[in-house]
Amino acid sequence: MAIGLIIIGDEILSGKRTDKHFPKVVELLNARGLQLSWAEYAGDDRARITNVLTRAFATDDIVFSCGGIGATPDDHTRQCAAAALNLPLVLHPEAKAKIEERIADVAREAGKAPDYNAADNAHRLKMGEFPEGASIIPNPYNKIPGFYVEHGVGGATYFVPGFPVMAWPMIEWVLDNRYSHLFQKVPRLEKAVLVFEQAESRLTPLMEALESEFPLVKVFSLPSVGDATIRRHIELGVKGEPSQVELAFAKMVGELDRLGAEYQGC
Incomplete structure (x- = not known):
């Protein structure tokens, strides 16, 4: 509903x-x-x-x-x-x-x-x-x-x-x-990282693969041009059913490592 x-x-x-x-x-x-x-x-x-x-x-x-x-x-x-x-x-x-x-x-x-x-x-x-x-x-x-x-x-x-x-x-x-x-009937979890100096187009295949493999998870990306305190980055994360979020997040981080992307927790 x-x-x-x-x-x-x-x-x-x-x-x-x-x-x-x-x-x-x-x-x-x-x-x-x-x-x-x-x-x-x-x-x-x-x-x-x-x-x-x-x-x-x-x-x-x-x-x-x-x-x-x-x-x-x-x-x-x-x-x-x-x-x-x-x-x-x-x-x-x-x-x-x-x-x-x-x-x-x-x-x-x-x-x-x-x-x-x-x-x-x-x-x-x-x-x-x-x-x-x-x-x-x-x-x-x-x-x-x-x-x-x-x-x-x-x-x-x-x-x-x-x-x-x-x-x-x-x-x-x-x-x-x-x-x-x-109330509180659908437990939810959200986990994300800040990925620096990457184009969304390079991360899109990863996002699509995560949503395909984990149907109870939504992947999100929030790009930022940066400012005086932080470089250009994308907040990349997963949210949804907690157990699937944990699995999807672990796979997401592993793929970021494979791509050689720089990221940090947020």
Whole structure:
């Protein structure tokens, strides 16, 4: 089962804000022995968001979508999710109750009685309109929930706000409450060396041979032009199932010796 990430918002693509979700989601997954398989960015365009979500819903993946679930004119994610599913948007009863709790909290802090029929409060309820059949994700920051829809075989897409202070605890809630059975289930190991002054083309046959011989291992190469502190090099390594990684790494080092390549541990 793959895990994907969708990040929505013109402000990310324009550079007005720096995306913080990608590194945080990687961190949250790694802490639980899980790994991100893919990520995609989309601006605030309904057709594009709908297309991205249609593709996500066609998978068995676990997907997190950050951003665009508010009720302002530039928030389109809820509507696009409904369009991708060909379902209506409906006010979720649990979401309605949580949003009304938030309205009451804000009124109490201001020393007033809550007026649920006020225009601004009626508008807030739109944040609880999700595709029919969706379930909610609790929001510990301000009680206004996110939502999720299930698809494929065991897949689901989880929609959280773009604000990190809300999104990250909500993603943790999803992981810890719905996927704890997956934690640390696939042990992984990574081993690598820095290979100096070699062309990737010379190392490619070795990489291909390792992946062919060890099917539970992925080989990676990260070239660097070097800087004032280190010469031009390639970080060459293997990652995956621990026992095969050990065998593949030993063979990789032996082949580097045979090629007369200079390398060091990293």
